[in-house]
Amino acid sequence: MMKKITSNLVSWLDERFxxxxxxxxxxxxKVPIHKHSLWxxxxxxxxxxxxxxxxxxxxxxxYYKPGExxxxxxxxxxxxxxxxxxxxxNVHSWSANLLIxxxxxxxxxxxxxxxxxxxxELTWITGxxxxxxxxxxxxxxxxxxxxxxxFFATKVGTDIIGILPVVGEKLRVILRGGEDVTGATxxxxxxxxVAILPAIFTFFLVLHLLFIQRQGMHEPEHFKNLPEDxxxxxxxxxxxxxxxxxxxxxxxxxxxxxxxxxxxxxxNKADPFASxxxxxxxxxxxxxxxxxxxxxxxxxLFIDGELLGVLAFGLAxxxxxxxxxxxxxxxxxxxxxxxxxxxxxxxxxxxxxxxLGYLL
Amino acid sequence: xxxxxxxxxxxLLSLSGIAGLGAIFYPIFxxxxxxxxxxxxxxxxxxxxxxDFPNNSYKIVKFGRKPVILIKTxxxxxxxxxxxxxxxxxxxxxxxxxxxxxxxxxxxxYDLNGRNVSGPPPRPLTPYDVKIINDEIVITSAG
Ligand code: FES
Numbered sequence: 001m002m003k004k005i006t007s008n009l010v011s012w013l014d015e016r017f018x019x020x021x022x023x024x025x026x027x028x029x030k031v032p033i034h035k036h037s038l039w040x041x042x043x044x045x046x047x048x049x050x051x052x053x054x055x056x057x058x059x060x061x062x063y064y065k066p067g068e069x070x071x072x073x074x075x076x077x078x079x080x081x082x083x084x085x086x087x088x089x090n091v092h093s094w095s096a097n098l099l100i101x102x103x104x105x106x107x108x109x110x111x112x113x114x115x116x117x118x119x120x121e122l123t124w125i126t127g128x129x130x131x132x133x134x135x136x137x138x139x140x141x142x143x144x145x146x147x148x149x150x151f152f153a154t155k156v157g158t159d160i161i162g163i164l165p166v167v168g169e170k171l172r173v174i175l176r177g178g179e180d181v182t183g184a185t186x187x188x189x190x191x192x193x194v195a196i197l198p199a200i201f202t203f204f205l206v207l208h209l210l211f212i213q214r215q216g217m218h219e220p221e222h223f224k225n226l227p228e229d230x231x232x233x234x235x236x237x238x239x240x241x242x243x244x245x246x247x248x249x250x251x252x253x254x255x256x257x258x259x260x261x262x263x264x265x266x267x268n269k270a271d272p273f274a275s276x277x278x279x280x281x282x283x284x285x286x287x288x289x290x291x292x293x294x295x296x297x298x299x300x301l302f303i304d305g306e307l308l309g310v311l312a313f314g315l316a317x318x319x320x321x322x323x324x325x326x327x328x329x330x331x332x333x334x335x336x337x338x339x340x341x342x343x344x345x346x347x348x349x350x351x352x353x354x355x356l357g358y359l360l
Numbered sequence: 361x362x363x364x365x366x367x368x369x370x371x372l373l374s375l376s377g378i379a380g381l382g383a384i385f386y387p388i389f390x391x392x393x394x395x396x397x398x399x400x401x402x403x404x405x406x407x408x409x410x411x412d413f414p415n416n417s418y419k420i421v422k423f424g425r426k427p428v429i430l431i432k433t434x435x436x437x438x439x440x441x442x443x444x445x446x447x448x449x450x451x452x453x454x455x456x457x458x459x460x461x462x463x464x465x466x467x468x469x470y471d472l473n474g475r476n477v478s479g480p481p482p483r484p485l486t487p488y489d490v491k492i493i494n495d496e497i498v499i500t501s502a503g
Contacts, residue, residue, distance in 0.1 A: 152450050156465060159448040174392045180425070184394060273420050273427045275443070275453030278464040294466060298482055306480075 025213060029236035034223045039109035040240075041247050043212075046106050048248040049099035050205070052255070053137075056092040057194070064144070066190040068183030071146035072269040079266060090259035096138060098255065100285050103131050111323070111343050115218035121324035123211040126204050128321040133201045138283060140193040146186060148277055151270035154189070155181045157282070160293070163307045182272070281357065288353035289313055291360070320346075399425060404500040410438070410492045418454035421499065427451055428488055428499060433472060434459065440488035440499045441474040447481040461485070 013019060031040060063082055065074040078085035107127065110116055116124035143154045158181065162172035177184030223231065234240055268277075282290050292313075296305035319326070328338045336344075402424035413419075418431040420443050429443035431454045441461070443451050450465035460477070461470040469478045474485035489500045 152465060155450060156448040170393065173394065177394050178397070272451075273422055274451060275420060275429075276445075276450035276464040280450075280465055294480070298480065 026237045027235075029213075029216065030233040031217050031236055031240045032219050032223055033232040033234055034220065036113055036220055039113060040217065041244060042102055042106035042109055044244045045247060045251055046099060046102045047205075047209075048251060049095050049102060052091065052095040052252075053099060054198075056088050056095065059088050060092060061194060066144070066186055068146070068186060071144060071186055072266075075145040075266060086263065087259055090262075090264050091255055093264040094255050094258045094262075096141065097283075097285075098251070100131075100134055100138060103134055104285075107131060108343065108347060112340065113218065113220050114339070115220075116324045118324070120211070120215055120218065123208060123215065124324050125321055126208040126211065129204050130201065130208060132317075133197055133204065135285065137193065137197050137201070138285065140189040140197065142283065143186060143189045144193060145266060146270045147267040148270050148274070149267055149280055151181060151272070152276045152280055153282055154185065157286075158185075160306070160310060163304065163310055165307070180272070284354060284357075287357035288350045291353045291357035294360075402501075404498055407497045407499060410495050410497050413438075413497065416456045416459075418456075420451065420453075423488070423499060423501070429454065429461065429485075430490070430497070430499065431461075431472065438490040438492070438497060439472055440490045441470075442486040442488070444485075445481055446476065446483040446485065447479070452485070 010019070031037070060078065063074055063078045063085065065071060075089070079089055080086075082088075110124065110127070139154075139157060143150045158172050158175050161175065162168045164171065173179065175185070175188065176182070177188045281287065289309075293306055293309045296309045298305050300308050328342070330337055405421065405423055407419070407421045407430060413432045415432050415436050416434045418429055420427050421430050421440075422428075427443040429441050429452060431439045431441075433439065445452050445463040445465065445468055447463065447466060447468050450463050452461050452463045452468070452470065454460075455462045459472065461472070461474070462468070463470075463479070463481065467479045468476065468481040470481065470485055471477050474487055476482065476484050487502050489502045491498045491500065
């Protein structure tokens with residue numbers, strides 16, 4: 001009975017929309033099995049976390065009221081009065097952090113397996129854009145509860161943008177909605193966080209996923225060189241999808257655990273006429289940049305140290321995005337290829353700076 | 361170079377295309393820049409009684425829309441300085457133990473005259489004048 005209805009429905013749709021691509025995806029997509037297969041799951045986890053953000057974000061939107069006099073109070077209302085409001089908020093915050101964490105992991109795994117190479121250049125670039133947008137999500141969302149830490153983090157963050165030559169000043173005013181961080185800034189960040197970013201993000205995410213479906217799974221060098229009969233695959237559907245689902249379930253439980261036992265603090269309401277609290281730090285994913293800027297002297301030759309740092313990070317980001325088009329000569333007798341060394345240096349830089357950021 | 365009909369039309373078309381985009385983006389961009397709100401000119405504020413203010417303590421006061429830090433030193437002198445850190449705009453505080461002005465954001469330190477002594481702040485804090493008129497503290501912008 002069920003089977004009959006389903007097959008009728010499928011053929012009804014098929015007649016109208018030609019389901020061949022979807023059928024191909026479900027029936028023929030396969031996933032190579034080798035010692036690095038583990039890395040294939042990271043993108044999926046990130047996607048799952050994005051869905052969690054979407055759902056919890058929409059839920060929070062039902063009670064959240066942007067505005068200097070209402071934002072903090074509405075978040076407090078959510079976490080104290082609304083049934084399970086605290087849970088929704090904690091999940092939203094935790095999942096946001098995990099999302100960025102997994103997006104970074106995903107990016108580095110793609111980097112080290114060199115999956116960004118031809119024909120996946122655009123997949124890499126869209127992925128990079130998505131990560132940048134995720135950071136923007138984090139930055140804009142951080143201000144919305146309108147608490148002390150968020151207030152000063154936003155002051156500092158937007159001020160750093162203001163250092164940029166030519167466009168900096170204008171950009172800072174546009175972001176802040178005025179000279180200072182005020183209720184106007186909050187309104188803008190709210191708009192950015194719930195309307196502008198989701199729209200752009202969805203566009204790039206769809207592109208990214210489309211590219212991946214068109215290109216299929218990347219096969220690393222050592223796997224590609226195997227004789228045909230030595231190559232092992234599992235079908236994407238249902239085998240890989242089920243494993244994906246299992247992992248999503250695990251991640252979901254981890255989030256719930258974190259949300260239950262490590263609630264996100266609301267802190268004190270922002271007061272533009274109060275001293276910055278001690279021990280203020282940006283979120284961990286900005287910490288490495290923040291720490292680097294701190295290490296730079298105020299002036300390097302004639303240039304402002306901070307400006308130089310910001311520009312250097314901008315340039316590094318650009319190069320990183322264009323990695324698929326940069327050819328580093330391979331050294332046949334080197335154990336570790338130059339490109340891998342670059343990757344290792346980048347990762348160690350980020351890790352070391354982040355740790356220092358916590359310790360200092 | 362001869363300009364034939366086709367080329368001419370192409371140029372015309374692209375120029376009007378550019379103009380069209382400009383006509384769309386210019387207003388949007390201008391819209392994004394908030395209008396200047398005329399700030400009520402504040403020249404002085406009264407912040408309460410001088411004798412009630414304990415020695416070796418501080419208070420952040422509103423000077424129009426700007427925060428100003430008012431400090432009463434151990435000796436009982438009043439100092440008023442802009443409270444906005446010259447580094448990245450956090451609001452500073454007075455450390456009663458070291459008798460210095462401290463910015464928590466990146467550990468910037470100023471002396472009681474607002475001079476940046478250590479940490480990232482590039483410039484001193486702007487000083488304000490403090491007068492005591494009939495035991496009332498009055499802060500005025502200097503100069
Ligand atoms: S904002 Fe005060 S030290 Fe950076």
